Amino acid sequence: MTDIPIVVMGLMGAGKSTVARLLADALGRPMRDSDADLQARYGTTAAAMADEVGADELHAREALVLRDALADRPAPVIAAAASTVEDPETLRALAPAFVVFLDGPPEVLAERMKSSAHRPHFKPDLVRMLTEMRDLRLPGFREVADITVDPSTRGPEEIADVVLARLDGAKAS
Template sequence: MIWPLPGDCGARRASASAIRPGRLTRSHTPGVAEACRLILVGMMGSGKTTIGRLLSERIGWPYLDNDELLRRLVAATPRQIAARSGEERLRRSEAAALRLGLEQPPPCIIGAAAGTILDPASRRAIQACGLVVWLRATSTTLQQRAAGAAHRPWLDSHAAAWTRRAVEERYPLYGAVANHVVDVDRTAAEAAAVEIGEWLSSTHPECRISDRAAPNLPALV
């Protein structure tokens, strides 16, 4: 992969710490192009795809899901990549899919694969390229939602222990890049989409919000 991303994603900001639900991190003031690119981050089971699509319908921006971008790049699912080439190759492929999404012109919504937060270059790109919303859930909620997940083979066994370790490792990293936090344990997907849309329109009125649904995966540039 070639980093950094294009010039409109070139800004950098300081990390935030101890982010509370709904708090906006003001250490970075995005330009218009950045502000009109919304990036959803969080663990598998946090609802990125569901909330991203509902939000797309609500504000009229296309939703780019990391797994769908991955299939565009390599014509394979995450499980297939992991089975054929291992988890490390999957992580590199997911980072490439994230890059492809971040290269698309705004406005758009991007759902980042959960593990991309572990890669420093991906974290810098996420920070540089738009507004970041962390969909935060407890490990209990994540375990319940991920039970029987078909696309992450490392959850086939020892899911509870894996999830607890991943939460401990990743949550400080999600918090460091987030502009806004939604605690999805207590928030239905529809309500989360409404909250994010209202937050976006109130904090970044320069971004054009439409009441017309956008295609979920438009032609990529």
């Protein structure tokens, strides 16, 4: 398992970056974060990009930075943008990775989003926006997920422990 990327996915506010950081630290791996990668490559946040170039271009850029991160060696732990599961090329690129899907209730995630200006708010009603995004992306998440965890019922450390135990089990088999 040390030679394949670990990708943490979920909607905005699910805790992808926190869980990915905990996993990267525990495994001694580099960490990549789609938000940071976008900012480094394009010089602006996802929210600003959504305003400047639109959601479709933002999502294309998110898919590109994820595919680049998947090719990194040593294999990183990646906090990936949720939109990437809408891109068939990226779904294929995710096939060999170990994917963690953080699937939390839109009501909880919307509350978490209020404290982050870097996340795009495509609609004023965040619960409705996240519900629609979840409905659209759920088939893609399910297609690639090796493990699904609800971040509203477990803290980041507990989620990391669950994932690490699953990875240990995969190594043993």
